[in-house]
Amino acid sequence: GAVVSQHPSRVICKSGTSVKIECRSLDFQATTMFWYRQFPKQSLMLMATSNEGSKATYEQGVEKDKFLINHASLTLSTLTVTSAHPEDSSFYICSVMNNEQFFGPGTRLTVL
């Protein structure tokens, strides 16, 4: 398996600011991580696949310049929401690929 943590668990920011969310694989070296977004009462939508040492692969419709992903090490991937707006308020969840996906606890982002 894999144990995955996310930081912060909750964040509130003002419109126009940038927010960084960390996803850590605590007991497994992950070459691949995934980032999902979940709006209230909705399902998870894959935003991007994060590959260690290379550029992330974004899903159709996800702005790569707005959602910056950095997977600089085998245990850490970061998602930065740049110039956040209220419509970016959501629950962001990462997962680590180790034969199957293991999910982090999620980060609740609220943009005022």
Added chain:
Amino acid sequence: AQSVTQLGSHVSVSEGALVLLRCNYSSSVPPYLFWYVQYPNQGLQLLLKYTSAATLVKGINGFEAEFKKSETSFHLTKPSAHMSDAAEYFCAVSDRAAGNKLTFGGGTRVLVKP
């Protein structure tokens, strides 16, 4: 492209009654299928998975699911609901040809009545 449909966004069951959550999938290749549970403001926990071995899969917390290729279904059941089963449940299919990306169904919220 793969897709997952969960019939019923909400299911209400009495404690001790059967829980049945429906999932149908579409996949161009033999699928890997998953059921996850999500409690409020938490990530997803794997209940069980089908990876082309036995068609009846047993998972945690007394849940099981049966893969039926002819019906393209992977319904989740539990014989006797417990109050702690109240949560959101997601069915997902893995795209093994595209880095094992998961496509999720819309989710089913389970309410357990005492």
